[in-house]
Amino acid sequence: MNQNKIPVSVLSGYLGAGKTTILNHVLNNRDGLKVAVIVNDLSEVNIDADLIRDGAGLSRTNEKLVEMSNGCICCTLREDLLKEVEKLALEGRFDYILIESTGIGEPVPVAQTFTYIDEEHGIDLSQICRLDTMVTVVDAYRFWNDFSSGETLLDRNQAAGSDDIREVVDLLIDQIEFCDVLILNKCDMVETDELDELEGVLRKLQPRAKFIRSERGKVDPAAILNTGLFNFDEASTSAGWIKELENPVHTPETDEYGISSFVYERVKPFHPERLMKWMEDWPVDIVRAKGTMWLATRNDMGQSFSQAGPSIQLGPAGYWVAALPEDERKFYLQDEPELARAWDAVYGDRINKVVLIGIDMNRNEIESTLDQCLLTDDEMRMDWSRFADPFPKAIAELAEQLQ
Ligand SMILES: Nc1nc2c(ncn2[C@@H]2O[C@H](COP(=O)(O)OP(=O)(O)OP(=O)(O)O)[C@@H](O)[C@H]2O)c(=O)[nH]1
Numbered sequence: 001m002n003q004n005k006i007p008v009s010v011l012s013g014y015l016g017a018g019k020t021t022i023l024n025h026v027l028n029n030r031d032g033l034k035v036a037v038i039v040n041d042l043s044e045v046n047i048d049a050d051l052i053r054d055g056a057g058l059s060r061t062n063e064k065l066v067e068m069s070n071g072c073i074c075c076t077l078r079e080d081l082l083k084e085v086e087k088l089a090l091e092g093r094f095d096y097i098l099i100e101s102t103g104i105g106e107p108v109p110v111a112q113t114f115t116y117i118d119e120e121h122g123i124d125l126s127q128i129c130r131l132d133t134m135v136t137v138v139d140a141y142r143f144w145n146d147f148s149s150g151e152t153l154l155d156r157n158q159a160a161g162s163d164d165i166r167e168v169v170d171l172l173i174d175q176i177e178f179c180d181v182l183i184l185n186k187c188d189m190v191e192t193d194e195l196d197e198l199e200g201v202l203r204k205l206q207p208r209a210k211f212i213r214s215e216r217g218k219v220d221p222a223a224i225l226n227t228g229l230f231n232f233d234e235a236s237t238s239a240g241w242i243k244e245l246e247n248p249v250h251t252p253e254t255d256e257y258g259i260s261s262f263v264y265e266r267v268k269p270f271h272p273e274r275l276m277k278w279m280e281d282w283p284v285d286i287v288r289a290k291g292t293m294w295l296a297t298r299n300d301m302g303q304s305f306s307q308a309g310p311s312i313q314l315g316p317a318g319y320w321v322a323a324l325p326e327d328e329r330k331f332y333l334q335d336e337p338e339l340a341r342a343w344d345a346v347y348g349d350r351i352n353k354v355v356l357i358g359i360d361m362n363r364n365e366i367e368s369t370l371d372q373c374l375l376t377d378d379e380m381r382m383d384w385s386r387f388a389d390p391f392p393k394a395i396a397e398l399a400e401q402l403q
Contacts (some may be wrong), residue, residue: 017105322348
């Protein structure tokens with residue numbers, strides 16, 4: 001760890017989760033640390049900055065509050081963030097930079113700002129700063145409500161612009177699946193057993209992060225400052241579904257809250273119509289599913305599948321290596337021993353491989369009903385291109401039905 005580089009912590013979390021409250025608490029207990037604070041607000045009036053100015057008692061001479069308003073540091077204000085952080089770091093009078101992102105900000109692009117050289121502006125923040133901790137704040141009281149609302153940010157008038165079509169649940173998942181510390185805030189508003197269940201699910205979604213429960217934002221500053229926990233590669237692969245794919249762990253049935261996960265893996269394609277019907281009747285006990293699907297009608301391309309609550313997405317993931325010209329296929333097989341090991345003699349790398357995470361999932365039922373969506377032995381001998389394929393245009397309608 002280079003002591004000359006100024007450490008940075010970033011707070012993400014959906015609107016109203018408690019980021020400003022936590023920030024104020026941490027600043028009020030900062031123990032002499034000279035902190036520069038960057039507060040990002042989507043609107044023109046940076047209310048959070050006012051709250052921090054009033055609540056945190058930053059010293060005018062030693063500290064600084066930078067407002068970044070009217071945009072989001074993960075996209076439209078990314079360049080401003082680069083320049084602002086560079087300026088603060090080069091001033092050399094701060095011990096720490098603490099950033100509060102907007103509620104609709106995604107953590108990955110913010111972390112990238114600190115990790116990669118920005119060629120366009122010639123700024124390499126990694127030479128002057130050290131991203132120390134990515135923190136995600138989750139509102140324990142509203143979580144399930146937001147997760148299952150089926151609403152988009154536009155529906156809630158919270159979008160970054162009219163072309164921002166993100167669903168609330170997808171944003172929540174992005175924030176949870178990329179963090180080093182997850183703060184479950186507003187614990188005063190939720191019964192303990194509900195909290196235990198929620199934490200169990202969140203730990204399944206994000207097994208790497210350190211979990212902290214807080215009430216009214218009371219978080220020990222040491223939990224989010226100078227933790228040294230950030231590592232881009234580890235954070236990028238820390239989602240529960242990736243961990244489950246890498247190393248399937250079968251939670252024993254004794255789990256108090258019935259939270260479990262498993263991988264559905266079959267070397268046989270789905271019949272698109274039957275799969276579509278299955279999805280229309282999505283089992284409510286599955287909270288999160290993610291993986292690759294093989295549709296008989298799209299035999300050359302794997303489909304990337306992602307579900308979180310009522311949000312379902314399916315789209316092309318890329319060509320199966322088995323569908324590539326022979327010389328390319330040989331190249332990949334030589335280059336990737338893992339691919340060669342898993343290679344099927346007939347179908348190559350074509351496979352259905354989906355991680356399912358849920359509460360009280362009936363694994364047998366899920367597996368047997370999904371198996372019925374695979375091609376039958378008779379269908380395997382037919383011309384697959386002639387099967388009806390309602391994907392992907394039906395996906396949008398499907399998402400609506402699930403709400
Ligand atoms: N009951 C309770 N209320 C809380 C807690 N933490 C924050 N609040 C309240 O929740 C509301 C939102 O808190 P903020 O700290 O402004 O949340 P935020 O994440 O900064 O919100 P945005 O900046 O809009 O994204 C405020 O009214 C807080 O007083 C908590 O732990 N318990």
